[in-house]
Amino acid sequence: MSLYAIGDLHLHYQSVLKAPSQLRDRIWKKHEEKFRKNCEKLITDEDTLVLVGDHSWGRDLSECEQDLKYIRDLPGRKILTRGNHDMFWDVKKTQYLNELYNPELTFLQDSYETYRDYALVGTKGFTFEGPFYLDSRGRIMGWDEEEEAHAEKLVKRELVRLRKSFELAKAAGYRKYIMFLHYPPTNILEKRSGFTDMAEEYGAEQVIYAHCHGESRFYDSIHGEYRGRNYHLTSGDYLRWKPLKILE
Ligand SMILES: [Fe+2]
Ligand SMILES: [Fe+2]
Secondary structure, eight states, rough: OOEEEEEOBBOOOSSSSOOOHHHHOOTTTTHHHHHHHHHHHHOOOOEEEEEEOBOOOOOGGGGGGHHHHHHTTTTEEEEEEEOTTTTOOOOGHHHHHHHHTTTTTEEEEEEEETTTTTEEEEEEEOOOOOOEEOOOOSOOOOOOOHHHHHHHHHHHHHHHHHHHHHHEEEHHOOEEEEEEEOOOOSSSTTTTTTHHHHHHHTSSEEEEOOOOGGGGGSSSSSOOEETEEEEEEETTTTTTTTOOOEEO
């Protein structure tokens, strides 16, 4: 029995693929097939796979049905969290999605799931991604402060959602946590953030995130041990479509 994670599948069985990197880069060529084969090799029906957002390019549920079927047909128990591109999944629709796909898929939002004696908590997260203003050597000389202020509001909202997830798990008696975000826990200007602080406050053992894809973004945030927690980037292209084992 093992717990795995991966994010940014960006499936597009029924939707128009607009991302140039996904059309151009070799790592994305037939990535659905590579990922399915890796899952079939690694994951058994006793295992749990957490998919940390950006599941589909579909603009609404009708454009995502085949993508969700593909996920449903993967081995193991599947838990999904929201990514910024998951247009089919408005927060208010979470209960509807859970009812529609029960028991095959679990949509985690403002709640928690369990794995052994761990609570799996999480939310989409958010982080300021610019625009940044660079000098001729590519060093950051400034950024759009209006965008930064807007991002700050979204970060606060996501921190409220994350705390709710932790608090529900804590009230149910859980004391061991794995924390899932779609966005990286810190942006390229930060060493720590409200998300790293919350991971520390509740004692989350691991923080799993995705969203950073394309080689130039792989090291935008924290990798490995930092202030007592372990941070892992799990975007699919970074993992070469092989889910990362989080726990035995
Ligand atoms: Fe993505
Ligand atoms: Fe994303």
